[in-house]
Amino acid sequence: MPTLDDLPPYRRAKLLWEFAHLGVAGVEEMVREAQACWVPRGDRIRPRAVLGDDGLYHLAGASGMVCTPHYGKPEPTLSGEGIALADVPRQQQCRQYGKDSALHHWPPPHARTAAVRRMRAALVEALGPDCHLCRRYPGAMVDHDHETGLVRGLLCALCNRSLEQCPHVDNCPKAEYMDHPPASALGLSYPRHLEWKPGAARRTQVIGDLGFDPFAEWRLTRDG
Numbered sequence: 001m002p003t004l005d006d007l008p009p010y011r012r013a014k015l016l017w018e019f020a021h022l023g024v025a026g027v028e029e030m031v032r033e034a035q036a037c038w039v040p041r042g043d044r045i046r047p048r049a050v051l052g053d054d055g056l057y058h059l060a061g062a063s064g065m066v067c068t069p070h071y072g073k074p075e076p077t078l079s080g081e082g083i084a085l086a087d088v089p090r091q092q093q094c095r096q097y098g099k100d101s102a103l104h105h106w107p108p109p110h111a112r113t114a115a116v117r118r119m120r121a122a123l124v125e126a127l128g129p130d131c132h133l134c135r136r137y138p139g140a141m142v143d144h145d146h147e148t149g150l151v152r153g154l155l156c157a158l159c160n161r162s163l164e165q166c167p168h169v170d171n172c173p174k175a176e177y178m179d180h181p182p183a184s185a186l187g188l189s190y191p192r193h194l195e196w197k198p199g200a201a202r203r204t205q206v207i208g209d210l211g212f213d214p215f216a217e218w219r220l221t222r223d224g
Contacts (some may be wrong), residue, residue: 003028015165015167037168040137048081048085053077055094059094067096127154131154141152
């Protein structure tokens, strides 16, 4: 039966960080009794962007609108045949959630730094523009291994948000992705100065829940 200590040091630290409110015993139990991780599956749905009478472009599929109107507002009337999602200005995109997580169908915004833009372009050229884990939504985030800095792939916002919450040592699509990154052969390294850094307020809260900073232990393991 897997335990928390069977995870690589960074994954152990991140899991403790994410679920500090459960305490170490609670996170240990989560690893022991982990249920299958949810990963979006199925063929990529490619909706059209159709202009509504509210001035926004809405996502429309074969069975109607994919996105939903703001709460309390009537459903907009759509007109026209639709255009490619990439041609819609961001300020005119309907950003509402709907069935099939409509928000995640829109193309991602341009990365803020040239280094990340170059990495994203290399990933798209080598492995395609769709999420390299679920293949259902456009790849939005350049994902990397925090132990080595090695870029692992391009993830949609859904997969990127939940990847490091995976409690499985193996036998899970997310664990397999992390153990065998699709982009490893490209040898791309994520810029160190762009690394995610824990916030001070959250760190204080985690230490209060656990009694220690899990990333301090990880840094000792990494640097020692």
